[in-house]
Amino acid sequence: MRVSAAEWREWILAGIGRLGTVVLPVERAHGRTLVEDVRSAHDLPLWDNSAMDGYALRAPDTAGATPQQPVGLVVTGEVLAGSAADPAVAPGTAVRIMTGAPVPSGADAVVPVELVSGPEADRLEAADTAHEAELWGRTEIRLDAPVRAGANIRRRGEDLSAGSPVARGGDALTAARLSALAAAGVAEVRVSEIPRVAVLVTGAELRPPGAPLARGQIAESNSLLVAGLLRESGIEPVAVRRCSDDADAVREQLRDLARDCDAIITTGGVGPGSHDVVRLAVRSEPGVRAARVAVRPGQPQCAGRLSSGAWLFALPGNPVSAATSFEVFVRPALLAWQGRADPLPRLIPAVAAVGWRGARGRLQLMPVTLEAGANAADDPGDPGAPGDDRDAAAAPALLCRPAVDPRGVSHAVGGHGAVQAYAVVDEDRGDVAAGDPVGLLMVGPR
CATH class of the missing domain: 3.40.980.10 (MoaB/Mog-like domain)
Structure with missing residues (x-):
């Protein structure tokens, strides 16, 4: 039949x-399929922390700072990443802080080290690496612009709050997803055999x-x-x-x-x-x-x-x-x-660089190689000039052409060695012409 x-x-x-199913530590679960939802064990981040190497300070102390009239702050302490210290930040003072370190309770902003001047900055610029830690901020910093309250602070729970879902049953445990689980305090997961x-x-x-x-x-x-x-x-x-x-x-x-x-x-x-x-x-x-x-x-x-x-x-x-x-x-x-939520292949849109004879009434799977199309070199960050008419109708960034002779696909093991994807052509289409849209089933791990 x-x-x-x-x-x-x-x-x-x-x-x-x-x-x-089996329960595994997250260190051994890469590539497995999760069989149940997992929620964060704690807020992420766990506390307000600095997004930059710099200085924790009180934003009101910097009001009115200009290049002509910079504001000076006395450096009174420091907080390193992993430290539980909570030094006081009195008016007119600042505390050195490293990326990821908890922001002192009395501070409401962080200014990056490269935006300050003064004796401390001068020392740092002249120091070699061996002495940088020793000279990192001993006396005073100067700012020539106001610092906005909240600047460069990652707020507690802004990424995930405790109890929020981190991964769903049916998800593939990729490197990125396992990293997220570990960061959220998850030590082990139930996965499929x-x-x-x-x-x-x-x-x-x-x-x-x-x-x-x-x-x-x-x-x-x-x-x-x-x-x-x-x-x-x-x-x-x-x-x-x-x-x-x-x-x-x-x-x-x-x-x-x-x-x-x-x-x-x-x-x-x-x-x-x-x-x-x-x-x-x-x-x-x-x-x-x-x-x-x-x-x-x-x-x-x-x-x-x-x-x-x-x-x-x-x-x-x-x-x-x-x-x-x-x-x-x-x-x-x-x-x-294994309970994967998305077991079916996902197709990526592309265009045929050349035509080939098809077979109406049968799903076609043509081994293809890929090449850049007309828009591949465009800067994806460039939205175009005002009034520019770029849209989805522009030439695609991906073209494909058969890796084997379309007249004899099934046995062409030599040409198939270069395959990067399969062009999928629906049963009702038959022949494919140059410029026709096709869906690509990419080869390799999924």
Whole structure:
């Protein structure tokens, strides 16, 4: 039977379920998926602190300061980062302060060190690094402009207040998110288990990389491809095996791998032919479904739960077909299995630099390389001159062109090595012309 790519993926996601959970210290949770909301244990920042190296002072003391009549303040103390000191700031005085240090209770502003002058500043400018700490502010500073109350102070709780959400269940624990959790006082998190996945490559014509090749033989590359895609998904394969083109041998390998695996990914042998050994090996499995999926490349697919309990993702043997099938069907399933809130691939808008023949009625996945478009060199901070008509209709910053010959995509493993993304073209579009918009499914970790 023939199904759309969306229907096939929906069927897989509906049956995949959820893995178990485990509590880990935040130091060991990178790349995992959070399974419950996490809230801040305290205000962030915990106290008013300085955003600059400089001087904490009373803003009213600087009123009326000008270059002609600067205001002088006597430096009476200092607060270092990590210090609990709270020195008094009397009228007419200032306290040296480092970035991140708590602002003294009597101060209501911080002036950066580079905006002051006077004996202290003169010493600092002349000092070498070895003596800078010793000479840092001994006597008096002068200001030639008023300082606004609140200047350069980070207020307690302005980032997060205690009890505010820091991360949501389903979030990927990226480096940035783990940093936020640690800063918010979170020591451990409940995350999903990582699926245990094995790779099984079939094909009588396959030989190890570098081995001599006779007529009809090819170097096997799918094991490297699929294992690498798993690693880019944060999953180290528990086994990578090759198998002969024999249905009984495939069945035995699946049975053996399922003892230690949550899922098995195979390549090759999923077509309707009499020698497609993976399809033949699982045809008696009631939970496994074979389908012709309306996608190019990668039409023959097989997936489902084996009677052993392990999931099977049986992908086509052509390398590009295996890669696109992984991106569109397997990776979303692996993410959904871990409870990821956004398991589906996100597409980035781009424009085709050249045209190519399509296949109306099938979702197209064209391996492409990327290049800068007309607006890529524009300064993103430049809003344009008054009256400038720049808008979303301007030329995009990203162009794509096929990395392989569009007439033979599925087997083009050499050209596929340069792939940076897949241009995704909907079933109803057919041919792609130069200048047509396309969505890009980026390759690499997500």
